[in-house]
Amino acid sequence: MARDTLTGSRIRERRLILGMRQAELARATGISASYLNLIEHNRRRIGGKLLVDIAGVLGVEPSMLSEGAEAALISTLREAAADSGVPVAELDRVDEFAGRFPGWAEVLATGHRRIATLERTVETLSDRLTHDPNLAASVHEVLSTAAAIRSTASILAETGELEPEWRDRFHKNLNEDSLRLSESSRALVNFLDEGDTSDDRRGMPQEEAEVFFQENGFHFPALEDGSAGAEQLIQTAPALTSPAARSLAQAALTQYQADARAMPLHALEEEIQAKGVAPVAIARRFACGLSAVLRRLAALPEEVLGQEAGLVVCDASGTLLFRKPVTGFAMPRFGASCPLWPLYTALVHPNVPVRRNVLQQGRNAAAFDCMAVAWPQEMPDFGADPMYRAVMLILPGAKDAEDPQLVGASCRICPRQGCPARREPSILKEEF
């Protein structure tokens, strides 16, 4: 994505943070307010002396305006501020912080992500204690046996005169129960061990699978030319340590393989060169579903697609199952995303292709061309409710972004005021 197209947006943000009117800034830099307005809406390119002048008036480095700081980094820093629970005085200078101290900002963001991962692990573990039926049954077994032993033992210990038949009976019971207790407690320990030693070191299975995909750039040449199968790739991947992550990655790779077979790389490349990125045309040419095309496009290397592309897949609960990040489009790490994403519009209109230009709220307001569709996960059957999943392809640099739809990442860090879709209050008080 060409970052310099957003210089104007950054100037506007910075000016608004300082509470300066457009006319004031225009006067200070010797241009007309209407010209500044065009610049601020990215309708005029800006560089050279004017940029230096404007940066001087706004009190920032010119590079801060021309390059900005990484949107995802800023989004993570905001999340960190939100989750810290202490009032952060310099929330309005997060951009500057990330721009001037990128290394430190990255340290902070990494720390925050790590905390989020650990919190999630704790949540999962406590969920497991409450809801895991195997664990509940195991604990029940141990406690029941302990109850039987305790009752029986205290009868033997406290009852002065006990008939021999009862005494023998209770001794036998005690023996049986102690054996059962040692077995059930061993089973419980094994059960807990199995979950904790390997799985939770690295965090959630989904994270492991994501790391694996990221390490491979979301593209798998071996699956393209058929030289290896999904299983082989999984087995040789060091990033995938837990069985749960392996099965997640395997499911995604199997899907990848099927999509790659339906739309072979070379044929698809030719199609894109001839007609551009036109998902419906591709779907017709290869006789496959639009959802497969969107997934497939996101799996192409950047040089084949001609641009960066992000992808999200969710199930009917709205939970993100798969994420391919794209520069400038913030995706919440945990928790629910913005319900205004076209992904969710598609989810409630199954099989209807949805295409929207969206502008993600935030400092680096960037427009994205989003294409989404929901498809039945399995062939629906009579008498069974269909299960839908939705996929959204996210392409930076929407062309006709005249009237883009405003969306966020997640409510907590979204500054939009009066949003009808708001689920919880934002930590950001300012209006941009």
Place this chain on the structure above:
Amino acid sequence: MRLRTGPAGGQRREGILLMGRHVVLIEDEPNITEAIRFLLMRDGWSVDAHTDGATAVEVIRDANPDLVILDLMLPGKSGLEIVRELRMEGGMGALPVLMLTARGQMRDREMAEKAGVTRFMTKPFSNAEVLTAVRDLHAQAGQG
């Protein structure tokens, strides 16, 4: 008092005749059943033990006991469901029910109280606790 009944519990009817204090115990753990049966018989109760949740309501209705001791997790039907059904039956609205459970969480306790359990006891319990609870419940029911 000295008991002359053996461990098999085949002579429980004798208990009814002698004492007139009758408890139905629904518990799928045989050794807990045996220990509680022994304790309560020593305390002068006649004890009917039953393991299956599905037919528990019927058994209780037929026995018409003074008290019910019920496990929460039972094969066939949960202790909570059994209590709910008992409370809806005519004539058993005030029957004292002592619920035993291995999960002592707050939520379980609330649900048990809502279902109409009179008293709640978490495993592992001591024999003295069981006896005290049973005596209290019986005394309260007698007053009411």
